Amino acid sequence: MTATSRAPRRPRIRPRGPPPAPPTPIRTARGARSAAADERVLAEFLEASLRVPDLALPPRAPRKRFFSFPPAPPPPREVPSQALASGDADAALRAASAAAESGAFAVAGAIDASEVREAVEASRAVFAAPDEVKREQLARWFRRKDDEPTAGGEEFCWFRPVSPDEDRALGAALPGSTYRVFRDRMDTVASRMENVAKNAIKVLSDNVKNPKDSALFTEAPSILRLTLHNSCKSKTSWDEFGSTDPPNSHALNIHLSERDRQICLRNQGGSTIFTSPAGSMLVTIGKQVQEWSNGQFRTAVGEVLYEMTDEPGPFISLELVYSPDDLHLSEVGRQARCIDRPKAISFRDQILVVLILLFLFYVFWR
Template identity: 30%
Template sequence: MALARIRSRLTSSPAQPPSPMPNSRAQPPFNSYVDKLKNIPEFDLPDDMNRPPIADVEYKLIKSKDKHSIHQMLDSAVKFGIFKVSGHGISPEELQMAFTEAEFCFGLLADRWSRDGDREEFAWSRSAMAIAERRRDVKNEAQFQQFRNKMDNIANKLEGIAKDVAQIMGNNSGKQPRKKIKENETRMTLFKHNNSSLQPHTPRSSQTPRALDGGSRRDSAAFALGLHIPTEFGEFRLLSEEGPFSFRTNPNTIVFTMGEQAEEWSYGEFRSAMGEINIEPDIQDDKGAYSIELKCSPTVLNEAVDKNESITLTDQIIFVVIVAIVYKLFTYLLS
C-alpha cells in the first residue's frame, strides 16, 4: 500500500514551478515556491524498512518440527521476545461469531467491563465465568451459556497452539539450565475497538500501549506466553528495549509475546516483551472490531526442566560407573 501511494504521488500531475523571473505576475513568487518545497512531508516508506525482522512462521511447519522454522521462531524470541504464527486454523468467522453475544453479556456482566478511551475491555477466565454463572441474573440466560461456550472453545484452541509452541521451546533447549514456572490460570482479555472519531471525549491515555501500566507488567510476570489475535486487520504495537514500534497483523496470524516467566525459565535467553493490538474500525462497520489477548503458563515448559534434570542425573550415574570400572581395572593391574 505504501508503494502504491508513492507511485500515485509520483505519477500525478505536479504543479509547475513558477517562473524565477522577478516580473512574472502570472505565478506566485519563486522564493515562496522554494519555501513550500522545504515542507513537503516525507514519503510513507514500507513498514519492513523500519522494523526488526520479526519471524513469521507457519503453524503446520511448527507441528511438523521443521528445523528452519523452529530456528527462526526461537531466534526471534531471543532477540525481540516476539514472533508470529500464521495459518493457525482459527477462522475469522469463528472469531467474529465468538463475540455475537458479547453485547448482550456486557449488560449482564458490566462490572467486568472497563473503558479505555476508544476501546472496551472484558476480563475472562474459567473461574470468573463459573462465578458469574451462579449469579441470579445470568444463571438461566441461554445467551450467556452460548457466550461462555464459544469463549471456552476459543480459549481451548489458543491454549493448544500455545502448548505446541511451548513444547518446541522446551524440546530445543538442549542441556541448558531451565527454571520451573508457576502454573497460573489462563486469562483472556476481550477487546472491543471503537472508531476514535466517535469517542471525542474519551481519548486513549496518551495513545501509548496499555503495556506501560503497572497491571500489564504484573501480568507479564505472572505468565509465560501472550497470544494476540484480531477479528480483522489491525496494528500490533510492541514496547521493546529499543523503543516502541508497530507492524500490521490480521486474523490469520497470532502474535506471540514472551512473558517474564519465559524469561526466567530460560535464565534470560528469551526476552520478555509487551504489546497490544489496535484496530481503527470503519464507522459504517456494523459487525464491530474485536481482538483477543490470551495469557497462559503451559506446564509443558516444566517437563523440559524435568527432562534436563533427569539427563543430568543419568550423566552422573554413568560417570560414577565409569570411575568404578577404571578403579577396578587400575587395582587389578597393580595386584
Template identity: 25%
Template sequence: MALARIRSRLTSSPAQQPPSPMPNSRANNPPFNNHVDKLKNIPEFDLPDDMNRSPIADVEYRLIKLKDKKSIQRMWDSAVKFGVFKVSGHGISPEELQLAFNEAEYCFGLLAERWSRDGDREEFAWSRSAMVVAERRRDVKSSEEFQLFRQKMDSLANKLEAIAKDVAQIMGSNGGKQPRKKIKENETRMTLFKHSNSSLQPHTPRSCQTPRSLEGSSRRDSATFAFSLHVPTEFGEFRLLSEERSLSFRTDPNTIVFTIGEQVEEWSYGEFRSTMGEINIEPDVQEDKGAYSIELKCSPSILNEAVDKNESISITEQIIFVAIVAIIYKLFSYLLS
C-alpha cells in the same frame, strides 16, 4: 606498434552514441526506436530477500507441528532478540473468531462490572473461574446467551492453549542442556477487546501508551504468565510496548502474535527476552459490527517438563560418573595387589 594499432582502432570505430531525434521525426527514425526498446528491457532492481523480510519471524503452525528445524530456528532467534514472533495458519477461522463475539454485546450489558474503557476500546476480563462466579447470579444462570458466550469463549481458549502448548514444547525440547527454572502454573486469563474508530471517540489516551503502564498492571501480568497470544478479528497493527525501541507490524486473523512473558525469561535465565504489546484496529465507520481482538495469557506446564528432564539427566550423569570412578578404582586396586 601496439600504440599505433590502438589509435587506429579508436579512429576507425568511434563509440556508438544514441540517436538524437528531431521533433516529429521519431516515427521515421528506426535507430532511435530501437534504442528506446532496449531501455524498456532493462531488468528491474530487486532487493535481497533479507532486506524485504520483517525482522519478526512468521512461522507456519504446521511447520511447528512437523518440528521443521529452519522454522524453529527463526522463531527461536526472534524470541531471543525481540521477545515476539508470529504463528500463521493456526486453524482458527476468522468466522469462528467473529462468531465467538456474537453474544459479547449482550454480555457487555449483563456483566457491565467486568467491562472497562481504555481510550478507544473496551475490555472484558475472562477466566474460567470468573465465569463460574458469574453463572451463580440469578439473572445469568438461566440466560441462554450467557451459556453460548461461555461455551464459545471456553472453546476458543482451549484451542489457543493447545497452540501455546505446542510452541512451549518446542522451546523446552530445543534448549539442549541449558539450565532452566520452573515456572508457577497460573490460571489462563483472556482479555476481549472491542475496538472503536478513534474519530468517533473523545480524545482519551490509552493507559498502555503512557510510560507508567510499563511499571503497572501490564508489567505485573507479564511477570505472572509465560506467553501472551494476540489475535484480531480483522486486519490491524501490532505494536510492541517497550522503553527501549518502537516496533510495529501488520497482523491479521490468520496470525497469532506471541509475546514472551517474564516467566519464560526467568525460566530460560535470560536467554529469551520478555516484552509486551497490543493490537490496534481502526474499524470502518460505516461498519455496524464491532472489531474485536483477544489477548490470552497462559503458563503451559509443559515448560516444567524440560526442567525435570534436565534434572533427571543431570542425576543420571552423576550416577554414571560415580560408577566409572568405582570401576577405575577397582581396576587399579587389582593391578596393584
C-alpha cells in the same frame, strides 16, 4: 651689556627611513589632474603602507549528534501453524530464533477468521450487560479504565479453565442464552489459542541452551482478555486484576483479531508497527520465560492499534495470557545435558574404592 636669554633646543629625532609621501588631495576634473589619477595614487599609498596579516579559519569540527535513535526492529517472523504443531525442525528453529531476537513470532493459519468473528459478535452481548450487573455480580470478570462507561473502554477477563462455580455464576448473571452462546463460540477460539501456546512452550523448551535447573512452575491461571476499545481512545492501559499476576509475570501472550489489524510490537530494541492478518496469532514472550531461559529469549509487548478513521465504532480485541503448569526440559535436552555434564565422584567414595581394592589385593594375592 645686557644678557640675552636663549630657549633650550629640542632634541631632534631622525626617522629611520623616509616616510611615504602622502597623496595629494583629490581634485576634480576642473584642476590640473583628474580624479582617476588621484584614486590610483591613493591606492598605491595604501598598498605600500598597510600590512594586512594573512588570516585562516580553524578547521571545522564535525557536528555532534545529541540524539541517536535505534533502527526499528523488523516485523516478527511468520511460522505455519501445522509445522509448529508437528514439530518441524525448520519451523521450530525459526520460532526459537525469533523469540531470541525480537521476543515474538507470528503463527499463520491457526484458526479460521470466520470463527473469530462469530466469537467476537457473541461477546458483544456480554459487554452489553447492565452496569449494575457488572459492578455487583460480574465484578471479578469486568474491569473498566475510567469511571464513565463510555470514556475509556472495558475489559472482560475469562479465566481458563472455567470452574463449575464460575460457569454457573456467569450463566445466572447474563440474561437468557447470552453466556451459553458466548461460551460455545469463544471456547473454540480459546482452545486454539491454548494449543498454539503449548506448542510454542514445547519449541522453546526444546531449543533452550542454558535454562535454570528448577522448573518454571506457576499457579496463576491463564486468562482470555476481551478488550472493548471505544472510539475516543486509541489504546488503553489496565491495572492488575485483583489477585492475579500482571501480564509480564506470565509465560506467553497470544494476540488474535477477527480482521486485519495493525499491531505495535515493543521490546528492548525499539518498536515496530506491522499488519497482522485476520486469524493470525502473535506470540510474545513473557517475563517468566525470559528468567527461566537466563535471558536467551527476550520479552516483548504487543498492542493492537485503533484506527478511528476506518472504524468509527468500538471493536473487541482478544489476548490470551498463558501460564503453563510447569516447564521442564524435554527428554532429548535432558539426556544431552546428562551426557555432556561429567559426573563428579566425592572424596569419600574415592577412599571407599581404594579400601575395597586393597582388601581384594590382600585376599587374592597373599
